[in-house]
Amino acid sequence: MKKWKYYILASLAYIGVICLIGVVEKQSPDANIKSISDAFWYAIVTLTTVGYGDFYPVTPIGKVVGLIVIIGSIGVLGYVIGEITSKFNQYMEKKKYGFWGTDFDGHYIIIGWNSFGRQVAEQIFNSGHKVAFVVNSKADVDLIKDVFPGDNCFCLFADYYNMEAYDKVNIKKSKGVYVNFEEDTKTLVFVLNLKKAYPNSNIVVTCINPELKDTFVNAGIRYVISQSEVASRLVASYIFEPFVASYTEDLITTSISGFDSDIQQYRILKDNKLAGAEYMDAFHELKEKFNAVAIGMVSHGKIIKNPSKGQMISAGDYLILISDGNTKPKLETIFGVKEGE
Incomplete structure (x- = not known):
């Protein structure tokens, strides 16, 4: 509260000085500041550093008071610019460190x-x-x-x-x-x-x-x-099955280039034609059309590895596939979701 009291007092003092120059100047027949409104216009032009020169004090007392207005205007302008800069820097810092939050969804x-x-x-x-x-x-x-x-x-x-x-x-x-x-x-x-x-x-x-x-x-x-x-499992695999281990390590890494292969999971939406299909039919279709290999599925939160014939696919299930980076965009199109969603 003390800080605001100082601001109010300083503002009143500044306004008082502006009014004073208007009162002093209008008493001179040679003055061009003939009213309080002229004095405020002179102060605004001075404050904004425009300097039209249409109003200026001509009396000795008016010049002294005008000097106070000039010095006061410099202080006011410096304070305003400093406050704006400070608030802007605070806003940018809070944005940089995430204080305003994010609207990310599905992340x-x-x-x-x-x-x-x-x-x-x-x-x-x-x-x-x-x-x-x-x-x-x-x-x-x-x-x-x-x-x-x-x-x-x-x-x-x-x-x-x-x-x-x-x-x-x-x-x-x-x-x-x-x-x-x-x-x-x-x-x-x-x-x-x-x-x-x-x-x-x-x-x-x-x-x-x-x-x-x-x-x-x-x-x-x-x-x-x-x-x-x-x-430890990967190291052991490299010891006695090095090619299997190398392939496994490659598959669990997200593909970057179009020729990299990795394991992906895609959710079956209600309008997907694979919903209600048999797993083996989906297996052959994905292999023939997209060169993607289905290796398992997830149904009711349970992983089914290498499903046997007769296993049905329902909406909400996940298919687990092996495909390369070139095939991934096509798979995301037919499934209607990105991998992992």
């Missing part, structure tokens, strides 16, 4: 930033999806924006444990949330709080200690990946 959220999180984000971006990052370091925001420039990337600087902040990344409309902390205990405590605040969120975590995998599952986290467990 993915990565909480926490490190080299592993960057690799995960690259795979998601390569598949054409949007990613919102939540980090607790402004330096990480700058780094992420340098690494992933563009409209598909949004960054929020926030306290991880401020659950209200996740509304700014539109977490309720996200398709998946990856918690990327480097300590299992920190991850476990955090996901318990996040699950409580947003029970319908699809949360994915990685754990360092494979013995804690069941603990995360019991906490309600459906997808828990043990980094050491996955790495």
